[in-house]
Amino acid sequence: QLQLQESGPGLVKPSETLSLICTVSGDSISGSSYYWGWIRQPPGKGLEWIGIINYSGSAFYNPSLKSRVTISVDTSRNHFSLKLKSVTAADTAVYYCARLGYFSGSGNHPNWFDPWGQGTLVSVSS
Amino acid sequence: DIVMTQTPLSSPVTLGQPASISCRSSQSLVHSDGNTYLSWLQQRPGQPPRLLIYKISKRFSGVPDRFSGSGAGTDFTLKISRVEAEDVGVYFCMQATQFITFGQGTRLEIK
Numbered sequence: 016q017l018q019l020q021e022s023g024p025g026l027v028k029p030s031e032t033l034s035l036i037c038t039v040s041g042d043s044i045s046g047s048s049y050y051w052g053w054i055r056q057p058p059g060k061g062l063e064w065i066g067i068i069n070y071s072g073s074a075f076y077n078p079s080l081k082s083r084v085t086i087s088v089d090t091s092r093n094h095f096s097l098k099l100k101s102v103t104a105a106d107t108a109v110y111y112c113a114r115l116g117y118f119s120g121s122g123n124h125p126n127w128f129d130p131w132g133q134g135t136l137v138s139v140s141s
Numbered sequence: 142d143i144v145m146t147q148t149p150l151s152s153p154v155t156l157g158q159p160a161s162i163s164c165r166s167s168q169s170l171v172h173s174d175g176n177t178y179l180s181w182l183q184q185r186p187g188q189p190p191r192l193l194i195y196k197i198s199k200r201f202s203g204v205p206d207r208f209s210g211s212g213a214g215t216d217f218t219l220k221i222s223r224v225e226a227e228d229v230g231v232y233f234c235m236q237a238t239q240f241i242t243f244g245q246g247t248r249l250e251i252k
Contacts, residue, residue: 061245062190062235062243064241064242113189115237115241124174124176126195127195127237128190131191
């Protein structure tokens, strides 16, 4: 069964860099043609897509965050990572990782997120 | 950017009664490959989101058949035929035709 788990510091200081890892178990990132993504949710608010990456390192970012975001993949460790630089209080959120999948033969365009990790709360505060 | 707008933002429903949530996109979600990449997710309290519906109307594995999706172009609907207590939560539409954007969410609560 495919599972994803986020990990990283729960508290980051303003202007510093937020770093998270999503560890994938139950499947190999390198053996998959899917994408792997980061989504965040400020407390009590909606979902915001951050970016996605595939096993070869091809990444796409939300244009509103692109200047501050880097997503990378480490297939040897079967995980992918998020770095968000120059954080402010507005970056306080639960950060989720998820697989962006598709069903072959039905348009090979990744279009649904499943499964999701449990999420990790990252607070930005001094 | 494609903006997704959901209505209503809150929906009080009686157990056993139907519920309906609308989602409108700021531009057509028809992809160049002819498919429309509109999905629906459910987020129960304290839980991560869960995929319910993809490509407008296809139920994901394990999703009860009381959930159904419909629509085309820019207007989409999620319907629950008979609301159960476990359906309480927030529902989001999501488009993946051009990058990815989510609707702001609709809170389903029991009257």
